[in-house]
Amino acid sequence: xxxxxxTPASSPGRxxxxxxxxxxxxxxxxxxxxxGGTPVVLDRDIRTVSAVKAYEVDVADRxxxxxxxxxxxxxxxxxxxxxxxxxxxxxxxxxxxxxxxxEKVIGVNLMGTVSVVxxxxxxxxxxxxxxxxxxxxxxxxxxxxxxxxxxxKFGVVGFSHALAAxxxxxxxVTTMIPGGMKTRFFDDRTEQYKPQDDSxxxxxxxxxxxxxxxxxxxxxxxxxxxxxxxxxxxxxx
Numbered sequence: 001x002x003x004x005x006x007t008p009a010s011s012p013g014r015x016x017x018x019x020x021x022x023x024x025x026x027x028x029x030x031x032x033x034x035x036g037g038t039p040v041v042l043d044r045d046i047r048t049v050s051a052v053k054a055y056e057v058d059v060a061d062r063x064x065x066x067x068x069x070x071x072x073x074x075x076x077x078x079x080x081x082x083x084x085x086x087x088x089x090x091x092x093x094x095x096x097x098x099x100x101x102x103e104k105v106i107g108v109n110l111m112g113t114v115s116v117v118x119x120x121x122x123x124x125x126x127x128x129x130x131x132x133x134x135x136x137x138x139x140x141x142x143x144x145x146x147x148x149x150x151x152x153k154f155g156v157v158g159f160s161h162a163l164a165a166x167x168x169x170x171x172x173v174t175t176m177i178p179g180g181m182k183t184r185f186f187d188d189r190t191e192q193y194k195p196q197d198d199s200x201x202x203x204x205x206x207x208x209x210x211x212x213x214x215x216x217x218x219x220x221x222x223x224x225x226x227x228x229x230x231x232x233x234x235x236x237x
Contacts, residue, residue: 012037012215013080013129016072018059018116021049022234023183023219024134025085026207035212040072042116043086059086059112060104069119079123081215083087083132084113084156089149091190102148114159121171126218130172132211137227139237164224172222174214178207179229179236204229 003211018027020041029052032039041054042065054076055068073079086236088108090101102149117131124131138146144217157175164173214223229236 004063010216012212013037013127014038014040014041014076014078015081015215016040016042016069016079016085016120017083017085018042019084019086020052021054023048023085024178024204024207025083027204028085028211031208031212032215035216037080038076040076042068042224043193044107048237057109059084059116060107062111062115065112065115066119069116073080073120073123078127079120080127080129081125081132082116082120082129083134083211083215084114084116085134087134087136087152089146091145091149093145094147097148105148106152106155110155110159113156118164121167124171125167128171130174130222131160131163132174132176132214135160135175135177135228137177137233139177140227141235141237143235150163159223164222172214172217174211174223175225176203176207176211176214177225177227179227179233181207200232200234202228202233205234228229 001200012032012035015037017039018026020029021043029039032206039052041049042057044058045056057064057068059065090097090105113133133156135155135156138150139157142150160173160175180201181204182198183204210226210228
């Protein structure tokens, strides 16, 4: 990324977005496009993606992630940023959630984040690029019946902070902490775990603009962490 001092970059550049086929990821793709950048999508279902290059991959599959990131970077001639928006949830009490389903949440939300960032690191280091990891307000505050999700998102926060400390001066790392959003994220939940009032859910486009803000900071300036939510968010503080 290139920018003069105190002047945000005019374009976010080449941005790899996981979970970019829907929800927050799709909103980030749109925001990057509108800002003159070049997004590329990693998602397990890319049937709805037509405007940008997309790779069908489960981020929990590390070898597949490594191959997809390498191919994307080589196709674009490098990477300027990565946004890890892919995420899943399995609600229920610990004793009621099957172990393989519980571990799948960790595999996608935490290990998927780590695998994508690790694979992209050489390209981001070369461009002095940026990583935006997507955590959650439930990475700051724990609630019942969400042990897998909370564990994964608390893990994303810790990973991101440690990565920022490890790579300071080489790449930028921002931990984005959104509250609930109006996406299809809640669709596969049972009724008891679905929001009963979506008026307190944020528009994912608002979060995407916050991510774009972090990506377009001038050289030498980093947004290390940002919490963004609806003004009546119930999961914060």
